[in-house]
Amino acid sequence: MKDSAIQLILQAGYVVKGVLIILLFFSIVSWAIIFFKHKYFSRANKETDQFLRAYRSAKDPKGLYQATKNLTISPIANIFKAVYMDEMHRGKTETKRLLKRYGALESAKLEKYLNFLATTGSTTPFIGLFGTVWGIMNSFRGIGSAGSASLAVVAPGIAESLIATAAGLAAAIPAVIAYNYYLSMARRMIIEMEDFSEELIDFFTKGTP
Numbered sequence: 095m096k097d098s099a100i101q102l103i104l105q106a107g108y109v110v111k112g113v114l115i116i117l118l119f120f121s122i123v124s125w126a127i128i129f130f131k132h133k134y135f136s137r138a139n140k141e142t143d144q145f146l147r148a149y150r151s152a153k154d155p156k157g158l159y160q161a162t163k164n165l166t167i168s169p170i171a172n173i174f175k176a177v178y179m180d181e182m183h184r185g186k187t188e189t190k191r192l193l194k195r196y197g198a199l200e201s202a203k204l205e206k207y208l209n210f211l212a213t214t215g216s217t218t219p220f221i222g223l224f225g226t227v228w229g230i231m232n233s234f235r236g237i238g239s240a241g242s243a244s245l246a247v248v249a250p251g252i253a254e255s256l257i258a259t260a261a262g263l264a265a266a267i268p269a270v271i272a273y274n275y276y277l278s279m280a281r282r283m284i285i286e287m288e289d290f291s292e293e294l295i296d297f298f299t300k301g302t303p
Contacts, residue, residue, distance in 0.1 A: 113225030113258050120214045120221075121265040127207045128272045134167065135279050138204075141168035142286075149174075155298060169200035169287045174294060189298045193291040200287060204280040208273055215270035222262020229255020 145162050152158035159178050165171040176196040177189065230252060 109228045110225045110254060110258055113221055113228075114261055116221055117218055117225075117258070117261045117265050120218050120269075121261075124211055124214045124265065124269045124272070127211060128268065131207065131272070131276045135276065135283075138167045138169065138283065141165040142170050142283075144168075145171040145174070149297075169197075169204060169283055170290050172200050173197050173287065173291065177294065177298065186295055186299045189295050190291075193294060197284075197287055197291055201280075201284050204283055205277070208277055208280070211269045211273035211276070215266045215273055218265040218269070219259075219262045222259045222265075225258025225262075226255045229258060 145165055145168050148158060148161040152161065155174075155178050159175060162171050163175065165175075173193060173196040176199075177192045180192055
């Protein structure tokens with residue numbers, strides 16, 4: 095009877111099992127980040143649209159703040175609220191400095207956890223390959239002990255070792271796709287935030303030299 099993948103994993107050596115546990119950890123954390131960032135970016139886009147609608151009809155910073163103080167994810171809304179609540183802005187130069195400072199903080203929030211996806215995508219295939227190489231080494235040791243190179247002797251060890259490579263790819267592929275997708279979204283929102291910061295300078299400093 096042909097062994098199932100689960101049986102092969104259970105029969106694998108301690109090193110291969112350790113590799114599979116490490117890959118499982120990377121995969122679980124990566125998927126958690128993927129779902130979290132999906133929810134985060136969806137809410138950020140929704141809140142940004144709400145903020146921009148309020149901004150177009152706002153007459154002064156105080157009114158805009160009251161209308162948008164419940165928006166907590168949108169980077170544009172957050173830099174506006176941060177500068178509004180900072181008592182240091184007195185002129186265009188200081189307001190520009192504050193917008194740059196708070197904009198950098200919001201950019202970091204947008205890119206948060208993406209490095210883990212990049213790390214997963216670049217390292218897990220090699221971790222899986224290590225498990226494969228180790229499993230094949232054990233298979234050759236088994237051949238030497240058995241004194242035979244028949245398929246019955248070689249196949250189980252080769253099969254269990256290749257599972258490590260498959261697991262490494264299964265962890266890496268979604269992480270790479272998600273990293274590229276979310277990084278492009280983050281960069282787009284950062285560009286929008288930087289462009290909008292120029293408008294906020296005038297909005298905050300109307301009538302201020």
